Amino acid sequence: MSGRVIPMAFHTLLLLALHQFLILPVVAYTALSDHFLNLVPSGGDDFNIENGKLLAPILIPRVPGTAGQTTAQQHFVNFFTNELPEWKMEWFNSTSRTPATGNKQIPFANLLFKREPPWVREGQSNLLTLVAHYDSKMTPEGFIGATDSAAPCAILMHVAREIDRFVTQMHSEMSALGEGGTVEMDMGVQILLLDGEEAFVSWTETDSLYGARALAEQWEMSAHPAKSFYRNPLDQISMFVLLDLLGEANPTVPSLFLPTHWAYKSMAKIEDRMRKLGLLESTPKHNFLPDAEKQASAFHKSHIEDDHKPFMFRGVPILHLITSPFPDVWHKITDDGEHLDMPTVRDWSKIVTAFALEWLDMMEVEPKEDSGAST
Numbered sequence: 001m002s003g004r005v006i007p008m009a010f011h012t013l014l015l016l017a018l019h020q021f022l023i024l025p026v027v028a029y030t031a032l033s034d035h036f037l038n039l040v041p042s043g044g045d046d047f048n049i050e051n052g053k054l055l056a057p058i059l060i061p062r063v064p065g066t067a068g069q070t071t072a073q074q075h076f077v078n079f080f081t082n083e084l085p086e087w088k089m090e091w092f093n094s095t096s097r098t099p100a101t102g103n104k105q106i107p108f109a110n111l112l113f114k115r116e117p118p119w120v121r122e123g124q125s126n127l128l129t130l131v132a133h134y135d136s137k138m139t140p141e142g143f144i145g146a147t148d149s150a151a152p153c154a155i156l157m158h159v160a161r162e163i164d165r166f167v168t169q170m171h172s173e174m175s176a177l178g179e180g181g182t183v184e185m186d187m188g189v190q191i192l193l194l195d196g197e198e199a200f201v202s203w204t205e206t207d208s209l210y211g212a213r214a215l216a217e218q219w220e221m222s223a224h225p226a227k228s229f230y231r232n233p234l235d236q237i238s239m240f241v242l243l244d245l246l247g248e249a250n251p252t253v254p255s256l257f258l259p260t261h262w263a264y265k266s267m268a269k270i271e272d273r274m275r276k277l278g279l280l281e282s283t284p285k286h287n288f289l290p291d292a293e294k295q296a297s298a299f300h301k302s303h304i305e306d307d308h309k310p311f312m313f314r315g316v317p318i319l320h321l322i323t324s325p326f327p328d329v330w331h332k333i334t335d336d337g338e339h340l341d342m343p344t345v346r347d348w349s350k351i352v353t354a355f356a357l358e359w360l361d362m363m364e365v366e367p368k369e370d371s372g373a374s375t
């Protein structure tokens with residue numbers, strides 16, 4: 001019995017060492033200054049539900065296999081093509097039968113927009129991966145899923161747009177210095193818009209997460225060339241940050257997973273600092289992210305089924321940003337634009353943008369003057 005002590009201790013040490021190796025390069029980032037937090041824009045009128053350019057076009061039913069699905073896809077494609085041409089676009093398409101649609105193959109199309117450092121080879125970059133689903137539930141008829149997840153998609157478009165100029169500046173400065181080839185240097189970001197999250201009839205293993213399941217499986221099988229730093233695209237995901245059911249007033253977004261609690265704490269800290277600096281518009285009863293002090297012993301298995309599942313199952317680190325308890329309008333026809341709380345939506349867009357900037361270590365390129373800030 002005692003003979004097992006040493007190997008176990010050794011095993012633990014080895015795990016710890018590995019853990020440090022994997023985690024440290026990412027947590028070594030510098031917090032954004034107050035000045036920088038001040039410059040983070042909220043998206044303002046772009047989230048207007050009638051005519052705002054980000055959200056309004058996708059406040060429509062977006063059921064896979066219908067015209068609304070195509071309209072939503074076109075909205076994303078046009079936005080990135082026109083405004084963020086440096087982001088590489090990729091489709092991940094699949095088809096499946098569903099219990100509601102008989103023998104017909106329903107198309108599911110995930111969209112990925114990726115911004116890597118220009119110097120990286122395939123399989124070399126580690127990617128902050130910001131995720132939301134864009135499909136909407138088939139029932140009740142006319143359902144448009146404003147919190148579920150039109151608003152999160154629009155928030156991610158905003159994040160991409162606002163971090164882009166800093167990413168560009170950082171890449172060009174680093175290229176000029178001939179840097180690259182270390183984990184800190186080879187950081188990129190990708191926005192993943194998943195299709196087919198919703199069940200067509202009722203939630204089961206096979207009637208749900210159509211897009212996420214197909215993609216996680218495909219990525220697991222897509223080995224990078226030999227000697228790549230990362231084995232496959234799953235391995236490149238430094239953090240899978242999933243936004244879902246956001247946009248209602250007074251949200252509570254708990255910390256769900258101990259292994260990524262440190263990242264939750266970073267975001268909670270950003271929210272708290274922004275509130276204290278008077279940079280947020282909403283006046284919730286408590287912070288959106290109230291769990292920064294959660295103790296390790298308080299973590300239990302999360303039973304929330306969502307797009308992270310097939311990725312988490314394959315070892316990808318997950319930060320799940322979901323209102324829990326779910327919004328009052330959840331899966332009701334009232335989950336529409338009018339029931340969104342716009343100050344909350346705009347605050348989320350600021351918080352997530354600041355989190356991404358901090359993750360990407362943008363203090364390195366902190367703007368010296370306010371003049372460059374967009375609105």
Ligand SMILES: *[C@@H]1O[C@H](CO)[C@@H](O)[C@H](O)[C@H]1NC(C)=O
Nearest residue numbers: 070073091092093107108109
């Ligand atoms: C994936 O599906 C979309 C939407 O139908 C289509 O526009 C796109 O060309 C497809 N891409 C690939 C690679 O099959």
